[in-house]
Amino acid sequence: MSTRFGPSDAQLAVVMDAASSLSVEKRETFLQRLAARLQHRRFDDTDVDDAIRRALAGPIHESAG
Numbered sequence: 001m002s003t004r005f006g007p008s009d010a011q012l013a014v015v016m017d018a019a020s021s022l023s024v025e026k027r028e029t030f031l032q033r034l035a036a037r038l039q040h041r042r043f044d045d046t047d048v049d050d051a052i053r054r055a056l057a058g059p060i061h062e063s064a065g
Helices: 011-022 022-039 045-056
Strands: none
Touching: 011 022, 011 045, 022 045
């Protein structure tokens, strides 16, 4: 039997806060980047914060608004 690990409620809240800072059009790209950084591994709050920071970097953040 396989056990899946996912984000905690607090981690989901942080992700939702970060996503809400973006326009609706940019959220999908942000969430895809975030998922790519966190998939297939266990992660803690620091990993989530780092993945959010990196997912927001570049064109999404620069042209958000």
